[in-house]
Amino acid sequence: MSVSQSNPSSASSTASAGLAVEMTGLLRTYGSVNALDGLDLHLDPGEMVVLLGPSGCGKTTALRILAGLERQDAGTISVGGRDLSHVPANKRDMGMVFQAYSLFPHLTVLDNVAFGLKLRGRSRKDRRQRAGDMLDLVGLGEQKARYAHQLSGGQQQRVALARALAIEPAVLLLDEPLSALDAKVRVQLRDEIRRVQMDVGTTTLFVTHDQEEALAIADRVGVMNAGRLDQIAPPSELYSSPATRFVGEFVGLSNRIPARVEGEVAHVLDARLPVLAGSAAGAGLALVRPESVSLVPDEEGHAKVATIAFLGPVSRATVTLDDGTLVLAQLDSAAAAGLVVGGRVRLEITPSPVLVVGA
Amino acid sequence: MSGAWVWRVSRWLLLLAFAAFFLLPLVALLDFSTAVPRTGGRTGAAWQSLLEDPQMTAAIKTSLLLALFTVIGMVVLLVPTMIWVKLRVPRATRLVEFLCLLPLTIPALVIVVGIKNVYAWVTYLVGDSAMTLTFIYVVLVLPYAYRSIDAALSSIDARTLSEAARSLGAGWFTVITRVITPNIWPGVLGGAFISVALVLGEYTVSSLLNYETLPVVIVLLSKSDAPQSMAASLASILFAAALLVVLSFLDRRRRTPGGK
Numbered sequence: 001m002s003v004s005q006s007n008p009s010s011a012s013s014t015a016s017a018g019l020a021v022e023m024t025g026l027l028r029t030y031g032s033v034n035a036l037d038g039l040d041l042h043l044d045p046g047e048m049v050v051l052l053g054p055s056g057c058g059k060t061t062a063l064r065i066l067a068g069l070e071r072q073d074a075g076t077i078s079v080g081g082r083d084l085s086h087v088p089a090n091k092r093d094m095g096m097v098f099q100a101y102s103l104f105p106h107l108t109v110l111d112n113v114a115f116g117l118k119l120r121g122r123s124r125k126d127r128r129q130r131a132g133d134m135l136d137l138v139g140l141g142e143q144k145a146r147y148a149h150q151l152s153g154g155q156q157q158r159v160a161l162a163r164a165l166a167i168e169p170a171v172l173l174l175d176e177p178l179s180a181l182d183a184k185v186r187v188q189l190r191d192e193i194r195r196v197q198m199d200v201g202t203t204t205l206f207v208t209h210d211q212e213e214a215l216a217i218a219d220r221v222g223v224m225n226a227g228r229l230d231q232i233a234p235p236s237e238l239y240s241s242p243a244t245r246f247v248g249e250f251v252g253l254s255n256r257i258p259a260r261v262e263g264e265v266a267h268v269l270d271a272r273l274p275v276l277a278g279s280a281a282g283a284g285l286a287l288v289r290p291e292s293v294s295l296v297p298d299e300e301g302h303a304k305v306a307t308i309a310f311l312g313p314v315s316r317a318t319v320t321l322d323d324g325t326l327v328l329a330q331l332d333s334a335a336a337a338g339l340v341v342g343g344r345v346r347l348e349i350t351p352s353p354v355l356v357v358g359a
Numbered sequence: 360m361s362g363a364w365v366w367r368v369s370r371w372l373l374l375l376a377f378a379a380f381f382l383l384p385l386v387a388l389l390d391f392s393t394a395v396p397r398t399g400g401r402t403g404a405a406w407q408s409l410l411e412d413p414q415m416t417a418a419i420k421t422s423l424l425l426a427l428f429t430v431i432g433m434v435v436l437l438v439p440t441m442i443w444v445k446l447r448v449p450r451a452t453r454l455v456e457f458l459c460l461l462p463l464t465i466p467a468l469v470i471v472v473g474i475k476n477v478y479a480w481v482t483y484l485v486g487d488s489a490m491t492l493t494f495i496y497v498v499l500v501l502p503y504a505y506r507s508i509d510a511a512l513s514s515i516d517a518r519t520l521s522e523a524a525r526s527l528g529a530g531w532f533t534v535i536t537r538v539i540t541p542n543i544w545p546g547v548l549g550g551a552f553i554s555v556a557l558v559l560g561e562y563t564v565s566s567l568l569n570y571e572t573l574p575v576v577i578v579l580l581s582k583s584d585a586p587q588s589m590a591a592s593l594a595s596i597l598f599a600a601a602l603l604v605v606l607s608f609l610d611r612r613r614r615t616p617g618g619k
Contacts, residue, residue: 035505089526106542115527
């Protein structure tokens with residue numbers, strides 16, 4: 001029984017250089033909820049973009065619509081210049097790794113990886129060769145004859161990655177592939193996914209709610225909020241220059257310290273800091289990273305140390321300002337050694353640009 | 360006397376009690392079907408006639424074929440439908456379940472009375488053959504087959520498996536035949552076995568529609584040649600039991616790691 005599926009784009013997908021992805025004006029509603037509210041997203045060839053956001057922000061919906069597993073109510077999708085807006089999932093040529101374990105239980109690891117190749121009518125020798133190569137790539141060359149239930153969670157997800165890449169997909173889609181795994185495996189596999197992705201050069205969309213994961217592996221991170229992209233930028237830019245309050249608060253830890261904006265300058269405590277575009281005018285709250293705050297013991301200081309936590313190379317201290325505001329500071333452990341709980345301190349803030357939001 | 364000892368003894372007593380409950384009637388059947396009246400001797404005549412009596416062999420053939428066609432009809436009808444409902448129209452689940460369980464709530468007698476009119480047309484269109492019972496039997500086995508397949512389908516993540524297959528390029532036909540069905544095979548086999556057992560034992564409908572299936576002939580013969588009818592009963596029970604053993608063996612072999 002051989003049911004071969006026609007695969008219109010197999011010719012274009014043989015090159016692993018990566019294709020550009022263009023999603024325009026995507027709209028999707030479930031009842032009265034706008035899961036996607038006019039999403040525009042562009043991926044450069046070979047780029048890895050991570051969509052980051054809290055649950056219900058629409059990131060998974062965006063990925064599933066790109067995969068063709070869900071229909072958009074409006075908007076277009078094109079990959080490598082080819083319009084895929086109304087092409088069914090099985091003809092889109094996208095490799096996908098799911099959050100839930102998705103290996104076919106009745107097939108061996110090798111047959112799982114070769115499944116997509118079989119559908120494409122590749123010869124038996126050819127698909128065994130290719131599937132074997134893919135398993136070597138994810139470091140599971142020795143597990144070919146095993147079944148899914150004989151593998152650990154991390155191994156299963158690696159096989160799923162190999163299976164998705166075996167078909168030389170136009171785009172690789174990763175839907176929270178690590179969230180079912182324990183912390184140590186998660187970090188290891190995350191780095192491995194990035195290595196493999198850079199190896200094969202496939203344009204990749206990765207969806208996660210874990211910001212550390214996103215910042216660690218992305219070329220660019222897109223932060224989604226209520227069905228829209230709030231900001232899309234390289235991880236370091238996203239971290240240092242959040243465009244909106246949501247991004248500033250969602251990505252990394254932020255203190256919210258009362259501030260007053262005058263022109264291009266924010267007055268935060270005693271410091272004068274440049275403000276980022278999009279900041280509120282007048283009185284507001286400055287979003288200040290804990291590592292931008294340093295504490296200097298000072299009897300005249302306007303804050304009191306509440307707690308100190310030793311984390312190895314760095315320590316985290318919370319201080320209470322005289323107006324009751326709690327501020328978190330991250331310091332070298334050497335600097336933290338001079339602090340005592342209950343002692344008065346002065347806050348010094350690194351003069352990097354801050355986002356000031358309305359109180 | 361320790362608790363474990365009591366436990367072990369009572370376990371054996373229970374086992375023996377149940378074995379006796381199930382096996383004694385079978386032993387009685389065997390005894391009756393092989394006894395020579397008054398002399399106390401043994402004879403295999405009744406068993407031999409199972410293979411020689413044309414009426415009996417025809418009935419056995421009819422029932423076996425009916426079982427086969429019913430299983431094919433059930434699998435072809437139910438398996439794709441249930442997978443489709445599970446993946447594509449989950450809100451129809453309740454409706455399909457209700458429809459499949461419906462035959463259970465209607466007495467066979469009522470079904471026959473209702474279906475007799477329909478069968479006038481069936482005989483007119485496809486001819487008067489006992490094989491036309493397949494249509495009714497497929498309906499009669501639905502509730503049992505549904506339960507069995509539903510359990511298997513609930514035990515796998517059908518949605519994710521189908522989405523994975525589709526992203527790899529599989530159309531719906533391939534998803535159903537090569538991804539989902541192989542993974543619910545134990546449930547399908549279970550449903551098939553129940554169907555066979557049901558068809559081999561179905562009396563009411565075939566008798567009222569005047570078709571000579573095995574149960575009908577067994578009842579018929581019990582009035583003229585009781586030993587032969589007993590032999591046929593025992594044979595059909597043993598056949599169903601053997602089928603169960605074979606099917607569960609097939610099932611186990613599939614699930615053993617490394618077995619294919």
